[in-house]
Amino acid sequence: MAKLARVDPSVVSRIINDDTALLIKDETRKRVLEAIKELNYRPNANARSLRKRKTMMLGMVIPDFLNPVYGEIIRGAELQASTEGYHLMVCSINKDSKCNYLSLLREGRIDGLMVASSEFEDSSISELEKENMPFILVNRLTLSMHDYVIADDTYGAKLAVNHLIDLGHTQIGHLSGPLFTGTGTERFQGYRAALKESGIDFFPSYLHETGYTVESGYEGMMKLLELPDPPTAVFAANVLSSIGAIQAIKVKGLTVPDDISVVGVHDVFFASMIDPALTTVKMPLFEMGIEAVKSLIKKLNGEQTGVSVRIPGAELIVRKSTSVPPTKSIGGYYERTGKASK
């Protein structure tokens, strides 16, 4: 490359990097620029990263590429990363393939890591910390203090539950997420707070801890339906679990929302396509991806040490899976009063 322009490689480097410490004649610059175009030259990233100790690559760990929640986060992250001149490398951690994120950092393939997976054990995180690796949690918290970017899950949960209360429900079940996760506990707390603010008692039997999957939502809902006095509405902490809940309700011969209303979290693109179209709380996932990258880069640049961003903007999207509570006996189902009757 440098040969074609008849200059020292250092000159090429300074031109490419806009190094103002050194003056370059316009004529020379032009010659180099032409050679670059001629050869489609791009500086070797490996040599560059080696020398500069910087790869301009960010990593992101997610649990599953099929989960649209993470798809939305990735979209935001990819956009922001490319805006700031970084590349994004996403990998999933699950039973099949476990991307070795730690190696990626240790080998210097990435400058920093975003951990957006709840399946990422706390032990792995403390290992990251022990080795002083730059990382940030996304849509996830740990017991110990770490840098994070999250949404306002408590507020989002309150939106959902208040919607049910506004419709007249007082017997509101909750299919929570795993309560050892930040999102799970926050949504649960939002649920409890919303009930309390409306003077509705919290019944522990109306709470079922499930995973963020269709199957666990199905099972959790089944348990709720087996109660002597099942809820008339359910707040599921996730879209997938809310879909599972609807399946369970249908299997029991009941109808959504006539017999039981269901509201879920995360307004994924197929929420409007399922039957009935899901009422959901739309969380700012795309924005979380953007903010995660912004924050991580700030951290890498030393502009900011402690990152704790909470993104506002949860929004209720009302569709067809919620309505007023039933008031009369329906198809062999039980009598409803519209009031909690315990």
Add this chain to the structure above:
Amino acid sequence: MAKLARVDPSVVSRIINDDTALLIKDETRKRVLEAIKELNYRPNANARSLRKRKTMMLGMVIPDFLNPVYGEIIRGAELQASTEGYHLMVCSINKDSKCNYLSLLREGRIDGLMVASSEFEDSSISELEKENMPFILVNRLTLSMHDYVIADDTYGAKLAVNHLIDLGHTQIGHLSGPLFTGTGTERFQGYRAALKESGIDFFPSYLHETGYTVESGYEGMMKLLELPDPPTAVFAANVLSSIGAIQAIKVKGLTVPDDISVVGVHDVFFASMIDPALTTVKMPLFEMGIEAVKSLIKKLNGEQTGVSVRIPGAELIVRKSTSVPPTKSIGGYYERTGKASK
């Protein structure tokens, strides 16, 4: 690192790379291995890639992280890549962020590229070829001959259409994919072949070229519904377009499958959750991801020059969106005979 074990870096390198050309005393080897464990040492990937001219990284270009079709392909690719000691770097190409795959290759960040995006223009592909970059097409074809890994879309389409024919349909519409794409034309050909084999004439007005999106499926179906004698069944070349078709049918006040049957392609995880549960053709997407990585690596190793893999195994998944054609007037709809009446 080498210091801790009191050896030359070259010894460390030879131990890590199992270089049998040089003998190492067991004692020395042990000391080095211990130092490696002690420091959690991993050789710097940038230095390594620079010297070896190999990054052990593969790139994959997809149109969208939210499209579950690609999610499934990525899953397979990620699994196979990690099995073979490679890392996978996925990026999406769309209007917002355009990952510069060419730069990734030119900068030597990745060893090879898998192009799994139909939104990747042919011109970009010929640029890849002109610069002699190692790449392979996945679930996609071009007019010129390039290496590819695809599924048997013609066969898959025949499965779908034969299913409709078996149910008694003779007026079968087709919402094709873009007919400049390989998958689009193959599925269209499968449609035509299935009709022909059953002695059913092909009516050009029953064909609508759509994109692989909900919106375009909706619009295409609307056109079909405006025909004087609309089809009683529709084969959509994609899940998303089949969902759009169902929405259009519902909007027109008709019912799926009672008035019109719909079958789509790609058995994504939410196919069973929409209303009605979708009958689809399951294509071997996961396997395509696996095979794409296998083939690309073979190509990189020079073990194989021309790659043209067609993966068998399309499978019909019958759910609730298909049934026998209507035989009588329904809700102001038109008369049906069960026979094509043109």
Add this chain to the structure above:
DNA sequence: CCATTCTAGTCAATCGTTTGACTACTTAAG
């Protein structure tokens, strides 16, 4: 006992960029 072979390494160049230090030439200042 000398030459050869084997053992177990060390040395140094290399990959392609970056960057601080240096140089040669020109122009301006005193």
Add this chain to the structure above:
DNA sequence: CTTAAGTAGTCAAACGATTGACTAGAATGG
């Protein structure tokens, strides 16, 4: 006319791992 400052570069040492060439000492063969 001498010195200082400005201009436009070149040079060489990194970055960290790899790898072919070389070496010192031990063992073996004749």
